[in-house]
Amino acid sequence: MNLLITGGAGFIGSHVVRLFVKAYPNYSIYNLDKLSYAGNLENIKDIERAENYTFLKGDINDSTYLGAIFNKYKFDSVIHLAAESHVDRSIEDPIAFVKTNIIGTINLLDQCRKHWGDNKEHLFYHISTDEVYGSLGSSGLFEETTGYDPNSPYSASKASSDHFVRAYGETYKIPYVITNCSNNYGANQFPEKLIPLFINNILNNESLPVYGDGLYTRDWLFVEDHALAIDLVFHKGKIKETYNIGGFNEWKNIDLIRLLCNLMDQKLKRDEGTSEKLITYIKDRPGHDRRYAIDASKINKELGWKPSVTFEEGLDKTIDWYLNNNEWLNNVTSGIYKEYYGKMYFK
Ligand code: NAD
Ligand code: DAU
Numbered sequence: 001m002n003l004l005i006t007g008g009a010g011f012i013g014s015h016v017v018r019l020f021v022k023a024y025p026n027y028s029i030y031n032l033d034k035l036s037y038a039g040n041l042e043n044i045k046d047i048e049r050a051e052n053y054t055f056l057k058g059d060i061n062d063s064t065y066l067g068a069i070f071n072k073y074k075f076d077s078v079i080h081l082a083a084e085s086h087v088d089r090s091i092e093d094p095i096a097f098v099k100t101n102i103i104g105t106i107n108l109l110d111q112c113r114k115h116w117g118d119n120k121e122h123l124f125y126h127i128s129t130d131e132v133y134g135s136l137g138s139s140g141l142f143e144e145t146t147g148y149d150p151n152s153p154y155s156a157s158k159a160s161s162d163h164f165v166r167a168y169g170e171t172y173k174i175p176y177v178i179t180n181c182s183n184n185y186g187a188n189q190f191p192e193k194l195i196p197l198f199i200n201n202i203l204n205n206e207s208l209p210v211y212g213d214g215l216y217t218r219d220w221l222f223v224e225d226h227a228l229a230i231d232l233v234f235h236k237g238k239i240k241e242t243y244n245i246g247g248f249n250e251w252k253n254i255d256l257i258r259l260l261c262n263l264m265d266q267k268l269k270r271d272e273g274t275s276e277k278l279i280t281y282i283k284d285r286p287g288h289d290r291r292y293a294i295d296a297s298k299i300n301k302e303l304g305w306k307p308s309v310t311f312e313e314g315l316d317k318t319i320d321w322y323l324n325n326n327e328w329l330n331n332v333t334s335g336i337y338k339e340y341y342g343k344m345y346f347k
Pocket of ligand 2: 086087088128129130131181182184192193194195197209210211216217253285292
């Protein structure tokens with residue numbers, strides 16, 4: 001098996017690459033990543049010398065490069081994670097999301113079409129998001145049959161790429177599977193997303209910018225549980241199917257932020273209430289989806305997956321990781337990081 005994993009130097013991709021490299025010594029695993037601001041070889045340093053692993057630095061928007069590596073390595077299957085992944089950035093620069101998430105995905109699909117023909121012994125596995133379903137009211141869950149209703153440039157680009165994956169499956173008979181997952185948290189996440197951003201700001205005594213009224217709801221999943229779900233779907237998922245993946249773990253932002261503040265106070269041995277004082281309500285994110293919550297019963301019933309850690313365990317491990325990896329945090333927040341986040345127009 002020559003397996004191409006894209007975006008493997010990023011947050012979720014690094015956990016997926018590590019899992020596959022360790023669990024499948026008989027697979028040749030190729031990690032294609034352009035090393036954007038969110039890609040970091042430090043995330044996979046421990047497996048960089050593994051015999052079954054090769055890193056390929058490249059851009060999925062470069063179709064000539066993609067043609068060359070597909071010719072050279074004859075990939076049997078693809079797990080596609082490379083993407084622009086941050087909603088706030090998509091509000092600032094939607095075109096970057098169109099380029100990587102839509103056109104980049106089509107570039108990969110085109111290589112699969114050229115190299116695989118109608119041979120069924122392949123798989124294009126697209127890692128997608130629950131954000132394609134839009135926003136829920138105070139009740140209900142996203143099911144696999146929920147209609148697409150994306151509200152941000154990011155989710156519109158992911159919805160579009162999901163449609164192209166299906167279209168290539170129907171038109172060119174590329175075997176595919178898609179998973180739509182909820183909010184991940186854990187080690188290696190770039191400190192622009194809520195949990196690592198707030199950990200970093202608490203460490204630096206900087207304000208914690210809560211968008212709008214803070215009553216927005218997300219369904220949080222520990223990243224290593226997502227990686228295990230991806231392993232299962234890759235090996236046992238049904239072709240042409242979609243599976244929702246979620247943590248059965250809904251939190252209103254402000255409740256999660258208060259929990260995080262309390263845990264940080266304990267771990268940093270600061271007086272109770274110190275971190276909460278940093279909470280600052282600011283202007284809302286435009287197009288902010290009110291609530292996401294996943295019905296993950298299909299993957300649970302059909303493939304036997306469920307999260308292995310509780311939120312309390314996962315959050316505890318996550319905070320410890322950031323506290324123990326100061327150098328990683330300092331490296332990724334050096335340079336233009338501060339200037340960029342200060343300039344976000346709605347912050
Ligand atoms: P991330 O931003 O941490 O990592 C993305 C990786 O893709 C980086 O290593 C980056 O260098 C690489 N990349 C970006 N553009 C590229 C290009 N043009 N060519 C090659 N490589 C490129 O993202 P993440 O949070 O790990 O998300 C991974 C995937 O999972 C994305 O497709 C995202 O939509 C999806 N997803 C994320 C979450 C979440 O909570 N983070 C939830 C559901 C789905
Ligand atoms: O649901 C899956 C999606 O989860 C993934 O597809 C995306 O790649 C990932 O970025 C994430 O999107 P969100 O927009 O939900 O994640 P984010 O961490 O940016 O925000 C989580 C919630 O916290 C959201 O309601 C916005 C809010 N927030 C976020 C930031 C960064 C704040 O209130 N303040 C902040 O500074």
